[in-house]
Amino acid sequence: MSERLKIKSHFDVLGDILETSRFQGTIFFRSTLAAPWGMSLDATQFPRFHIAMTGSFFVCHEITGNNIKVSEMGMVILPTGGAHWIADRPGRQMVPSTKAGEACELGKPMFQQGQITNHLMCGLIRFDNQTTHPFMNALPDVIHIPHIEASSAVWQLIMLIDNELSELGPSSNTMVDRLTEALFLKLLQKFVIQSEEAMGFSTALRDRRLHVVLQLIHQRMHENWTIEKLAHQAGMSRATLVRRFCEAVGLAPIKYLVQWRLLKAHNLLKYSNQPLEVIAEQTGFASGQTLTKAFKRQYGYTPMSLRCTSAVANK
Numbered sequence: 001m002s003e004r005l006k007i008k009s010h011f012d013v014l015g016d017i018l019e020t021s022r023f024q025g026t027i028f029f030r031s032t033l034a035a036p037w038g039m040s041l042d043a044t045q046f047p048r049f050h051i052a053m054t055g056s057f058f059v060c061h062e063i064t065g066n067n068i069k070v071s072e073m074g075m076v077i078l079p080t081g082g083a084h085w086i087a088d089r090p091g092r093q094m095v096p097s098t099k100a101g102e103a104c105e106l107g108k109p110m111f112q113q114g115q116i117t118n119h120l121m122c123g124l125i126r127f128d129n130q131t132t133h134p135f136m137n138a139l140p141d142v143i144h145i146p147h148i149e150a151s152s153a154v155w156q157l158i159m160l161i162d163n164e165l166s167e168l169g170p171s172s173n174t175m176v177d178r179l180t181e182a183l184f185l186k187l188l189q190k191f192v193i194q195s196e197e198a199m200g201f202s203t204a205l206r207d208r209r210l211h212v213v214l215q216l217i218h219q220r221m222h223e224n225w226t227i228e229k230l231a232h233q234a235g236m237s238r239a240t241l242v243r244r245f246c247e248a249v250g251l252a253p254i255k256y257l258v259q260w261r262l263l264k265a266h267n268l269l270k271y272s273n274q275p276l277e278v279i280a281e282q283t284g285f286a287s288g289q290t291l292t293k294a295f296k297r298q299y300g301y302t303p304m305s306l307r308c309t310s311a312v313a314n315k
Contacts, residue, residue, distance in 0.1 A: 039087070
């Protein structure tokens with residue numbers, strides 16, 4: 001019997017997904033607030049989060065309709081970008097968050113009359129929405145993190161962002177953007193590891209054997225994987241692997257492998273100048289022609305069409 005392939009135990013599948021999806025973070029609102037205050041946020045296609053630096057607030061998602069109290073040093077994430085409101089308490093008159101954000105940028109923040117009750121920081125994570133991944137599709141509408149330990153890496157990142165904004169203000173800040181991306185990754189890792197709400201792709205990341213399969217697919221996608229080979233590496237039977245992978249991810253392992261190869265190829269075609277044949281080899285396709293056929297079936301347009309559109313958009 002051949003030895004099982006060695007994989008890097010520290011290989012970060014979730015980080016690979018976020019990097020390939022071109023996640024970009026930004027802080028769109030940060031201010032102290034005096035009660036009463038309230039802001040409404042329209043739906044967007046991107047995840048947002050709100051952090052209670054000091055004081056507590058309430059948030060309500062339009063779909064769930066539940067008022068969630070976020071205590072000091074707690075936060076709420078809205079992975080699906082749904083419309084919602086945030087306020088010091090329910091029943092407040094709501095101001096559009098865009099209006100409140102513009103006021104902060106002009107140096108005339110709203111909600112400053114009376115005693116300061118809150119320090120709030122809100123972030124947005126953009127990504128390339130031409131491609132989707134099962135992990136993001138499986139996240140709930142709302143993730144509530146009741147309390148973040150002051151000594152944790154998550155809170156240290158939050159404080160770094162807050163301090164950077166204190167020094168340089170709300171103007172464009174590359175350091176803050178990169179820190180925000182790191183924060184979002186740490187938050188998703190925390191959710192996958194600790195949350196009882198984790199489901200779908202998150203359960204595959206938490207399952208030791210399925211995680212091995214995902215690591216192999218992500219780390220060595222160019223290899224000629226079969227169900228038998230993947231099952232052997234994970235120490236499972238072929239039937240068990242297919243059943244458990246489908247239950248968690250919603251796709252059979254080889255179908256997921258093909259979709260991941262195509263997502264990586266999409267990323268390389270759009271953001272690099274590498275030749276089609278080189279990209280095909282890197283992502284596990286037999287040739288540029290084979291990649292082109294699979295790409296057209298998946299996305300409805302050819303690799304060259306993507307490159308032409310991207311080149312025009314970047315001019």
